[in-house]
Amino acid sequence: MSQGVMRLRAKICAAASAVGKKETEGPLGSFFDLRDPTDRYGQKTWEASESEMQRQALALALKRAGLTSKEVGLLFAGDLLNQCVASAYGLLEYNIPYCGIYGACSTSAEGILLASIAVTGKSTEWAAVVTSSHYCAAERQYRTPLEYGAQRSPTAQWTVTGAGSFVVGAETRDGVRVTRGVVGIPRDSGVRDTANMGAAMAGAAADTLLRFFRETGETPEAYDRIVSGDLGYEGGALLCDLMRAEGIDIRRQYEDCGQLIYDRKTQDVHAGGSGCGCAAVTLAGYLLPRLRKRTDKRILFLPTGAMMSPDSVKQGRTIPAVAHLAELEG
Amino acid sequence: MSQGVMRLRAKICAAASAVGKKETEGPLGSFFDLRDPTDRYGQKTWEASESEMQRQALALALKRAGLTSKEVGLLFAGDLLNQCVASAYGLLEYNIPYCGIYGACSTSAEGILLASIAVTGKSTEWAAVVTSSHYCAAERQYRTPLEYGAQRSPTAQWTVTGAGSFVVGAETRDGVRVTRGVVGIPRDSGVRDTANMGAAMAGAAADTLLRFFRETGETPEAYDRIVSGDLGYEGGALLCDLMRAEGIDIRRQYEDCGQLIYDRKTQDVHAGGSGCGCAAVTLAGYLLPRLRKRTDKRILFLPTGAMMSPDSVKQGRTIPAVAHLAELEG
Numbered sequence: 303m304s305q306g307v308m309r310l311r312a313k314i315c316a317a318a319s320a321v322g323k324k325e326t327e328g329p330l331g332s333f334f335d336l337r338d339p340t341d342r343y344g345q346k347t348w349e350a351s352e353s354e355m356q357r358q359a360l361a362l363a364l365k366r367a368g369l370t371s372k373e374v375g376l377l378f379a380g381d382l383l384n385q386c387v388a389s390a391y392g393l394l395e396y397n398i399p400y401c402g403i404y405g406a407c408s409t410s411a412e413g414i415l416l417a418s419i420a421v422t423g424k425s426t427e428w429a430a431v432v433t434s435s436h437y438c439a440a441e442r443q444y445r446t447p448l449e450y451g452a453q454r455s456p457t458a459q460w461t462v463t464g465a466g467s468f469v470v471g472a473e474t475r476d477g478v479r480v481t482r483g484v485v486g487i488p489r490d491s492g493v494r495d496t497a498n499m500g501a502a503m504a505g506a507a508a509d510t511l512l513r514f515f516r517e518t519g520e521t522p523e524a525y526d527r528i529v530s531g532d533l534g535y536e537g538g539a540l541l542c543d544l545m546r547a548e549g550i551d552i553r554r555q556y557e558d559c560g561q562l563i564y565d566r567k568t569q570d571v572h573a574g575g576s577g578c579g580c581a582a583v584t585l586a587g588y589l590l591p592r593l594r595k596r597t598d599k600r601i602l603f604l605p606t607g608a609m610m611s612p613d614s615v616k617q618g619r620t621i622p623a624v625a626h627l628a629e630l631e632g
Numbered sequence: 633m634s635q636g637v638m639r640l641r642a643k644i645c646a647a648a649s650a651v652g653k654k655e656t657e658g659p660l661g662s663f664f665d666l667r668d669p670t671d672r673y674g675q676k677t678w679e680a681s682e683s684e685m686q687r688q689a690l691a692l693a694l695k696r697a698g699l700t701s702k703e704v705g706l707l708f709a710g711d712l713l714n715q716c717v718a719s720a721y722g723l724l725e726y727n728i729p730y731c732g733i734y735g736a737c738s739t740s741a742e743g744i745l746l747a748s749i750a751v752t753g754k755s756t757e758w759a760a761v762v763t764s765s766h767y768c769a770a771e772r773q774y775r776t777p778l779e780y781g782a783q784r785s786p787t788a789q790w791t792v793t794g795a796g797s798f799v800v801g802a803e804t805r806d807g808v809r810v811t812r813g814v815v816g817i818p819r820d821s822g823v824r825d826t827a828n829m830g831a832a833m834a835g836a837a838a839d840t841l842l843r844f845f846r847e848t849g850e851t852p853e854a855y856d857r858i859v860s861g862d863l864g865y866e867g868g869a870l871l872c873d874l875m876r877a878e879g880i881d882i883r884r885q886y887e888d889c890g891q892l893i894y895d896r897k898t899q900d901v902h903a904g905g906s907g908c909g910c911a912a913v914t915l916a917g918y919l920l921p922r923l924r925k926r927t928d929k930r931i932l933f934l935p936t937g938a939m940m941s942p943d944s945v946k947q948g949r950t951i952p953a954v955a956h957l958a959e960l961e962g
Contacts (some may be wrong), residue, residue, distance in 0.1 A: 390939035399815035402734035423753015483730035609720035
């Protein structure tokens, strides 16, 4: 099928995560590699702090893979800041051929799929992926500066302060296999409420998941987990409903990085976590190690992204969304 | 070499361009496919006009390739607007698996290289690329709203209103071959002046071109043209100087899309054209048809991008840049 499931022959050979205070205090806190309770990573601006998280996460992932930056042929990176500057500045010192990508909160999966495509086709031996978000940088760009103390709506999500990095190599290497992938088709569910991204993105997630199940004939039972990127509590419930309406019940396998990363009862995050960093650090810190140890054997990783800008919403546009899927095997 | 020249086996099988008034009045005006003297393409906002140019350019490129959108497995698209919304909204109706990319004004080459990588590795049979910029949308986002009538500096460039689209298929198809590629390594030349992007980007262009010549042993004489994306008059002169300092004289083959697209004497564009659309429409409308007819046999296409944001510059950061190279044969 021309728009179908891609067969990939690649492995995620190393990964690393860097997070801030709230993520450290959450249920996954102990799984993350680098943690800074000031959220600043030694920098003066939130934007520079986000860049620095990317820099440190890539340094650690390369070290774990036993690679120097010169051995990496392609670097896929992106973030939520205008013109993706967290990535551009954060990764400058590495001198790796650079492809900027933008998939909003689906960026980690877009990067892993593109890296796997390049490695599968032998265009490069090693590719790296980095993505990030920072709560304070995102708030002032998308909503209001923190100093305003604006009240948040119950369906709003909390942007994760974190960066995740992945090193992708050939399937003959040691690591977690990327076996199949689906690049998402953007879907517009007609949602205009930027405080309810879960609702805007659930339709795209369902679409990608249905394309995968229908073409492959797989069922949810074949997977230890089906993990969306950051639909949160609102969008996660919607995704399960949308799938059930299509005759597929994913509730037993279903999890969401935005639900996993914070404790809803004690951390006041409303509908859960979000941001490019959310799925990236949850995969790097929590999901990949389980696959490596074969605690989990096979999962579907399904990050979602909302593709609007503050300006497009002010101009009355609805919020298009996309969801990319990677099948991962330990 | 792990970071070296990539061998590609792909062809650009069809292309299309859409432009505005100033581009229609320029020296290449008659080569462009779609032209709207109002710059609006029937839309109410400049941002929506940019999206509509993308939509129409892709429709025409698909028609020329004899493809329906369902036959295209991957779509690479990006633009200069925050969160790349020109692409997200413009291409929504196509229902093609979507990879958002961000390479500032180098986006057309990034897309063509990624599409060629995917086709070379047989991850998809057909891939499409779309990119755009719009003078009025870019001015109000990066500089000041047009109504301010701000004075422009002599080194400033004029953002092209235009969208270019490309359909990439296997090398067995009919079209212009993409034979080799170099993904650029971001370079920071220490420039802080956003009214002199040419100076910020020339170093990155020289770096990519030198990597190509040194690894392949090719010389400028092997090419009919070496065409940078939008260095303009300032950056173009700097690139030639930087190359000469390395012992390579490219002045006989050298051209720049930002110099080609406007008439400097009559069109008041100062240092030339720029924007994602600049290299894209010049390639689609002018360079590719020459290669198809074999008026040119072999060219190097070298778009450059400045990776800063208005905020990063306000925070005192310098302007990193990247340049991607595609070797094209008729």
